[in-house]
Amino acid sequence: MAESMQGLKRTHRCGELTAALEGQQVTVMGWVQKNRNKGGLVFVDVRDRSGVIQVVFEEGKTEAGLLEKAAKLRAEYVVAVTGTVEKRSGAVNESLATGEIEIIPEGLRVLSESQTPPFPIEEHTKTREEVRLKYRYLDLRRPDLQRNLMLKSRVMTLTRQFFAEEGFLEVETPMLGKTTPEGARDYLVPSRIHPGCFYGLPQSPQLYKQLLMCAGMDRYIQIARCFRDEDLRADRQPEFTQIDMELSFVDVDDVIEVNERYLSRLFREVLGIEVQLPIRRMTWQEAMDRFGSDKPDLRFGMELTDVSDVVKDCGFGVFTGALDQGGTVRGLNVKGQGAMPRKKIDKLTAFVKDYGAKGLAYVAIQEDGSVKSSFAKFMTEEEMASLIRAMDGEPGDLLLFAADKQKVVWDSLGALRVELGKQLELFDKNAFCFVWITEFPLLEWSEEQNRYVAMHHPFTMPMEEDLPLIDTDPGKVRAKAYDIVLNGNEIGGGSVRIHQDDVQEKMFEVLGFTKEQAYSQFGFLLDAFKYGVPPHAGLAYGLDRLVMLMAGQESIRDVIAFPKVKDASCLMTEAPTPADQKQLEELGLLVKKEEKTADEKSL
Amino acid sequence: MAESMQGLKRTHRCGELTAALEGQQVTVMGWVQKNRNKGGLVFVDVRDRSGVIQVVFEEGKTEAGLLEKAAKLRAEYVVAVTGTVEKRSGAVNESLATGEIEIIPEGLRVLSESQTPPFPIEEHTKTREEVRLKYRYLDLRRPDLQRNLMLKSRVMTLTRQFFAEEGFLEVETPMLGKTTPEGARDYLVPSRIHPGCFYGLPQSPQLYKQLLMCAGMDRYIQIARCFRDEDLRADRQPEFTQIDMELSFVDVDDVIEVNERYLSRLFREVLGIEVQLPIRRMTWQEAMDRFGSDKPDLRFGMELTDVSDVVKDCGFGVFTGALDQGGTVRGLNVKGQGAMPRKKIDKLTAFVKDYGAKGLAYVAIQEDGSVKSSFAKFMTEEEMASLIRAMDGEPGDLLLFAADKQKVVWDSLGALRVELGKQLELFDKNAFCFVWITEFPLLEWSEEQNRYVAMHHPFTMPMEEDLPLIDTDPGKVRAKAYDIVLNGNEIGGGSVRIHQDDVQEKMFEVLGFTKEQAYSQFGFLLDAFKYGVPPHAGLAYGLDRLVMLMAGQESIRDVIAFPKVKDASCLMTEAPTPADQKQLEELGLLVKKEEKTADEKSL
Secondary structure, three states: OOOOOOOOOOOOOHHHOOHHHOOOEEEEEEEEEEEEEEOOEEEEEEEEOOEEEEEEEEEOOEOHHHHHHHHOOOOOOEEEEEEEEEEOOOOOOOOOOOOOEEEEEEEEEEEEOEOOOOOOOOOOOOOOHHHHHHOHHHHOOOHHHHHHHHHHHHHHHHHHHHHHHOOOEEOOOOOOEOOOOOOOOOOEEEOOOOOOEEEEOOOOOHHHHHHHHHOOOOEEEEEEEEEOOOOOOOOOOOEEEEEEEEEEOOOHHHHHHHHHHHHHHHHHHHHOOOOOOOOOEEEHHHHHHHHOOOOOOOOOOOOEEEOHHHHOOOOOHHHHHHHHOOOEEEEEEEOOOOOOOHHHHHHHHHHHHOOOOOOOEEEEEOOOOOEEEOOHHHOOHHHHHHHHHHOOOOOOOEEEEEEEOHHHHHHHHHHHHHHHHHHOOOOOOOOOOEEEEEOOEOEEEEOOOOEEEEOOOOOEOEOHHHOOHHHHOHHHOEEOEEEEEEOOEEEEEEEEEOOOHHHHHHHHHHOOOOHHHHHHHHHHHHHHOOEOOOOEEEEEEEHHHHHHHHOOOOOHHHHOOOOOOOOOOOOOOOOOEEOOHHHHHHHOEEEHHHHHHHHHHHO | OOOOOOOOOOOOOHHHOOHHHOOOEEEEEEEEEEEEEEOOEEEEEEEEOOEEEEEEEEEOOEOHHHHHHHHOOOOOOEEEEEEEEEEOOOOOOOOOOOOOEEEEEEEEEEEEOEOOOOOOOOOOOOOOHHHHHHOHHHHOOOHHHHHHHHHHHHHHHHHHHHHHHOOOEEOOOOOOEOOOOOOOOOOEEEOOOOOOEEEEOOOOOHHHHHHHHHOOOOEEEEEEEEEOOOOOOOOOOOEEEEEEEEEEOOOHHHHHHHHHHHHHHHHHHHHOOOOOOOOOEEEHHHHHHHHOOOOOOOOOOOOEEEOHHHHOOOOOHHHHHHHHOOOEEEEEEEOOOOOOOHHHHHHHHHHHHOOOOOOOEEEEEOOOOOEEEOOHHHOOHHHHHHHHHHOOOOOOOEEEEEEEOHHHHHHHHHHHHHHHHHHOOOOOOOOOOEEEEEOOEOEEEEOOOOEEEEOOOOOEOEOHHHOOHHHHOHHHOEEOEEEEEEOOEEEEEEEEEOOOHHHHHHHHHHOOOOHHHHHHHHHHHHHHOOEOOOOEEEEEEEHHHHHHHHOOOOOHHHHOOOOOOOOOOOOOOOOOEEOOHHHHHHHOEEEHHHHHHHHHHHO
16 A cells, blocks of 8 residues: 655655764655565665666564565665764775765655566566567666766757857747658648648758748757657657757858767766767768778778779779779778688678678688689789789788779678678777768669659758859769768758748759749748848767767667557557547548458458 | 858857947947938948947948948848947947947848848737738747747746756656547647557646656656647647656655745846745635636736625525525725726626626616615615625725526636736736645536546546545535746646545546446556655646747737737648648548548548
């Protein structure tokens, strides 16, 4: 039976108690972490979000009724304990922040009892994630998840404070917006008042924030919920959160400058880590050439080397064939791995095939300078020697090569580099290595749609010096777009936006939009642009990913209070669920599945 | 043609310029507010969110090309002006914060041109709201709306800062949740991966925040978007924002205490207004009896008087009839309005009919002490005299009476009181008058459903001393619920929650839920309650309404960047819109309307 806490007031959280309070009467409230009964002594550990404190009930010292009550406590009972803080009579517990002290109790109330929980509430649990997610309210009692959510809260508070001090206004933009077929798939919300019509949940507040710039808001910030109805990969959630901002009367450098000061303050105040400013910048082209990735992990080297020129006349058809088709041959020098077993190399070959590569060619330089290679027989010794030289190959090194279209080579060697970095532990796990990637291509050729598509979005500004190329060689046009990358993860990205009618029109033309198509989707923005638009630019961070990295976690689910699983369902609430028939009728909707059943019956 | 701002950097916002900067070179960027051409002088007012600055181009002094360019500027062009701050040569403009100074320009760039806007960008516009909402990006340039959004941003920042300092954690709860048929109508979101299944957008994070307390988060805050698919009345939006909080190990007084400190700091720091603490408290019963409202406007008196006892034996059948049916007779003394014309009284009678009253009985006490009354003929002089005495009636007063069921009398006289308060200007418009309303009834009888329904929600804790009544007289049970009322508006409300299994079960029983029904809707919460629940309580403010009152606005649309209109559509984006056929197919949905058309065709 639950006792009331009437008349009681908590004086401290458990973890706030220190030896400085010795002799003082306190009242703590929390969950029973454990309860040990040892020769007339009952030790009860009480836990709350701040930590754990030991309460010692002692035969002869503690009132008999209290002692009996304490002995009956079980894990996860909620209790209120009033007592006096004393230095521990027994050994100090070094593993506990409050390990020097204990409470000698004068009062105990059981505020709520508990059944035996389905898994113990402890750090570094081995319990399957499915079970933890079903009982998320218990999982969230574990100190590691509590720390994660406390860190996230701190990040959000500090973020808002920083940007408020910098003159950014927090403005809420609508969740029930207009759905557009462009880009990722929207979540739709049927309208009851307008049957057959739908709102779209925002994939980002992009259009609204640009409109706020048109509206003269000057600087905007929002920690905004965003939605994407895509098949979930690891580390994707159907709803996720962006730190979203936009600034008027600025260019690339202004956005970068304020965000560097933000990141520096965030990491200093939350993690006590100094971010070296200015953060290094790298063009997209350089990042791809050197690391095969637009989000390079700079905690380690092992860069890609372009050996196309070296092998262009060699005897190995895989290399020359790729080059003949306009492709490229690049290699990685895996230092000191010349003795890697063939089986392991085969695994790496399987790995790159996921990225479209047909295979990996390798050269293992033995300690005696001789060479084991999958393709030595197709090359002269001289060709091999110059290839090794080009790769800075030394005895004991393993050289890995991919030959294919440029994109395939970048993707597969870029991923392989990161994979090897992890496997070989080439980097400091506690390092935080930032880099800005700039000058992204404006457009990407879509084989599927047989047209150019915007690499960021259709409102991204081309670089002024590349404007003349937009008619002659659109694929070469670079954009005023930038990503901020941390340890190989894109944590944010943005761009300067187009604010000129004529450039925007040209952009839609290149993207193959008719005027009507552009208007039906973005009409209100194009209209707004007729009435005086300030030059503006913005950036958005993925909050969950940022916090995940700051917390040293592997999954964004560990920094989200109530995440969804891969099929976008919630294991705790079981959402989504079938709707009430009445609700569907009000919306003027029919669920097709049921109709099919009816058809089948009529057959 | 738009010029680039490359090479230019804004040094100040327009409103930041002061006489202290005299002689200094500055660059401002903003919109042309107006442009006057006067005998070789061109005066250009440049506006941004901070204010307006005058730029003076002068023949002979300004370079000719610049002067010509300036003369061609039109309203809402976006410009960058570089020049020197000087004391005004002409008269100081007292109505402008920067009225002492002007810029003598050395450079001018037109960053963006503008068509003539559909309405002028000015304060206190007379433009129809429909037009303003269609061009919201222009409407939001008006200084009054800019001030509102800046105020709202300030409120949000300060709110988060205050609660973070008080140990509250900001935790994000899901938007894609489980839909429940109880309460207001949910917005549904069809699932593509689970065809025929739906998420519900949250009406509030109520269940999640209680789960966070179960999870040991201790104190939670979120500025949370909420959704209700109801027919919109004035001042309702389909999506709205709550300042939502929950606290563990607390009772009513703790919640009130921290929120009083919050309100006091908020009003001091944002408006410079001192809130008198502690804020007055009034039970629900007292508020209804004295003001006919659970959100009384205490900026003025004119309280209701119960005259049921006085008139119970009188000859006026309307009074005694109402009393015979268990009703009540109450009156308002409208001081000094004894000479109110009959026509005006008739209008007030029509007014109360909207609240269910059958009419208003009146007594107008003339200056000479004689009486004009709609019912004097049914009463003896003595009865009338004692009625007037009971009402503290004096010569020149107007007494208005309603006789009906208690609820009807409260509603109609409560509304009439507020209406007369406005018409007769009985209160100081700049006053902020807070009151806590406490001890709400736990249950309300629903005629429609022929059962008790929860007045707040099914998790509200009954007052301990009323627990025995829950079986014998459930309508009499008071709840540990509280509202915070400002100037006759409920700006927030909350309650202590049930944290005991047995009380919760009893509650569902009284509400007529079977165990299965309770489980199918709230199973995960009831499950959570088996594993140790801390006593907890919470509160939520309606952010939009709070900011509306702080900004002295009449409509919440004036404090929301992109509001919707009465039919829940957005006049700017035209959302909601018909969905793409492909999107519907992916969701396994059919729009019924189209089906009907097909049927009709087949007839």
